[in-house]
Amino acid sequence: MADIFQNSNKIEDELINVGSDRACVIVGAALLEDVLRALLAEYFTHKADSNKLFDHSGALGTFSAKIELSFHLGLISDYEYKLLNKIRDIRNRFAHRTCMSSFQDDPGIKDEITAVLTINDKLWFRLKLVHADEALVKISSDNPWKREYVKCILWLRLALYHRIIHARHTIPEPVTPFVDSLDMQEFLCNSVESWINRCNIKMQDLREMRNFASENNGSQELASNIETNISLCKKQIKENKEHLSICQKIKKLIHEKMIEEGLLDNKQ
Template sequence: MKLNIQDTVKKMKDSNYPELNFDLAFKLTNESDRGAVLIGTSIVEEYLEKLVLTILPKDKKSYISRLLNYPGALSSFSGKIELLYAFRIIDERLKNSLNQLRAIRNKAAHSSELFSLSVFKVELEKINDFEEDSNELITFLALDNLIKWKRSKIKKILDQKNISRKDYKELWKKNTVNLQNNPDVQKQLVMWKLSYGLTFLCLKFMSINDEYAKLDKAETWLEHIN
């Protein structure tokens, strides 16, 4: 179930997914590095649990409760990941992405030292590489929207200055030329890539969930096929 750039952007604007849009990605970028990881991962786990609930028996509430509540087999992030992989709901590439996210989440949650995403650039690439071209897609959109945001901030500042049109143009050019290679932009891009990556992971789970939801009237998957 591959997400290309057009499909992903469309889903982020889709009224069927109002909570998974560019606003969510932007909100995460306003968190601290540690906060973005912890909050973002908790959101991903929520959507992972929605997928788990879709494939579990609907009329076995006490059974489901035992599985999902501590110390049930599915009470942890890793437990949900392993179940979905074991039953081939997600592939190995997506499983590896989620386990990489889980590892960074654990470091953020259990370390009292200063936490910075800048030391996890390689790991973040692995998180966003959950399917073919996904990392490139996320990097493109994250950088594109980060630059648009930076340009809007620069424009707002210049608009407040009482300067001539000529000076305005000169300052605009000075502050926006080659913006993508600006050190501050490159530093911020790490956070933006994480935020967009986690949003896209949630969209991925919703896409899978939508497909399996069509089959939930059957007692078993085999019964549906027959």
């Protein structure tokens, strides 16, 4: 698949200049579906075999499946999830109703665009810096719903591109086959230990946030939220240390028993 970052300006022009509202809706949704596919593919460890997942009959062949998996793997935020599902819903209504050719044909859609898909100025500012507003001027002022729809598509595309960049800096590694029972237990111990380390890092970050908030007269609500999260981290660390201790004892037992059974030598 070609790099998703190529021809982005051409795609933007096509989205804005496409004739009917129906075409705009379908093209916009297809654009986001392609970007979601690229995002998911970044996390696949067996990329050569992943194309079949995106076939029409594949597990990720639908827009809905791509949205759901991206969200439940934590690759997109709940806000992006909400926007994408609304885009998908509007796309389906235009695609499956012959009477739908314009946003004017369904007052409900107009209300939903205004209520759900309107991107606030703070989020839009990044695109404003690259003159995206100038492109939106090409859309008739008589059709504010199309303008908001396109604006949402452009913002979501940018947000998902940022998610892809993040993915390219956090490349997952494929797991290796287990050698034996001891190797399986070692894997479990390492996983629990890794989780403890992540909790410790998170707790350190929270403590720094607490200090910063205190020095800058942060609100009581913020301080309370930080303390709650620190307490939760402490609890998770304590529980996982207990879990790790049990895992290590089981690992030692497996090691001893495998030596007794002649499955390992004393040097291993």
